[in-house]
Amino acid sequence: MGGRSGSQVRRRVLARELRGLREAAGLTLDEAAATLDVAPSTLSRSESGQQQISVHVVKSMLDVYGADDRWDELLRLARASRQRGWWQAFGLGERTHLVGLETEATRVREFTPNYLPGLLQTADYARALFVAAGVWGSGASLENAVAVRMIRQERLVDADEPLHLDAIIDESALHRPIGGPAVHRAQLARLLVAAGLPTVTLQVLPLSVGAHPALASPLTLLSFGDLGEPDIAYVEHTLGAVTMDKTPDVERARVCFDRLRTEAAGLADSLALLRGALDRAG
Structure with a gap:
């Protein structure tokens, strides 16, 4: 029961990966937030791992950031980050x-x-x-x-x-x-x-x-x-x-x-x- 089955760190890893993809796409926080139709503060909290990110939002981010090659990997990580510890x-x-x-x-x-x-x-x-x-x-x-x-x-x-x-x-x-x-x-x-x-x-x-x-x-x-x-x-x-x-x-x-x-x-x-x-x- 006490194995590596938590979610807090997975959320942090996901946040770091998504922030890196945004930056690689050449988008500022405000630009990405506007395209994703979310508040910059919401995107900032997501990128710092302070809040969970839904799988739907992650899909939108991957589309906007042009990260089709990371789709399966990051969606698995998104689902893992939402699991109850x-x-x-x-x-x-x-x-x-x-x-x-x-x-x-x-x-x-x-x-x-x-x-x-x-x-x-x-x-x-x-x-x-x-x-x-x-x-x-x-x-x-x-x-x-x-x-x-x-x-x-x-x-x-x-x-x-x-x-x-x-x-x-x-x-x-x-x-x-x-x-x-x-x-x-x-x-x-x-x-x-x-x-x-x-x-x-x-x-x-x-x-x-x-x-x-x-x-x-x-x-x-x-x-x-x-x-x-x-x-x-x-x-x-x-x-x-x-x-x-x-x-x-x-x-x-x-x-x-x-x-x-x-x-x-x-x-x-x-x-x-x-x-x-x-x-x-x-």
Whole structure:
């Protein structure tokens, strides 16, 4: 269920392709909008991936831009961009924006300062986080949020469409007993298992490092492989999240993550820190 079946990134890819075709046809945004009989603002939102584009409108664009050789390819992409993502069946709405991006990604680079990455959490650990944050309430919405998080993890062991995770965890997160002692121990044991997966690279940023470039927040970078979509940076904070796709912003995020990777302990030392935390947890 958790394979690459999303729509958000497909919409972005379609938007980029259509914008390129318009420009190749020598049409300005206003000229194309007038010919297509749509408002320039509407065409601009379509070309930036901010709204869905109907298959009918895509056909009109291909006619106007003289792109007959791309007809079948882009109509398939248009239909894929309008499909409901698997996560939408859980009724979690806009709060699952990261899930839509991650579903299409082939690689995730993530740093977490105060908790462990969602792709490596146990169900009990995730539930304790959600309850503390007060985002999902209780009952069905809470359990649906936990279920989505567990489904996301399936791609780490998917033989056909694997997701590769480079995770850097602040050492303090290894000692924070989220969910209580039993949940904490089970979570640390889960990390040890995950660290052995061929799709997971796990590093710990030791407390001895002191100040570092991501003290203020977690950081996620998503890459999309064969889709050709540029990397996207994603930052969660207490009141929500920010998605960044502008080249300078993404490059800053990439430099930040690379610095963290350099300052983090190596793989063997990271495992030693993790085993030490598990031993102390009892």
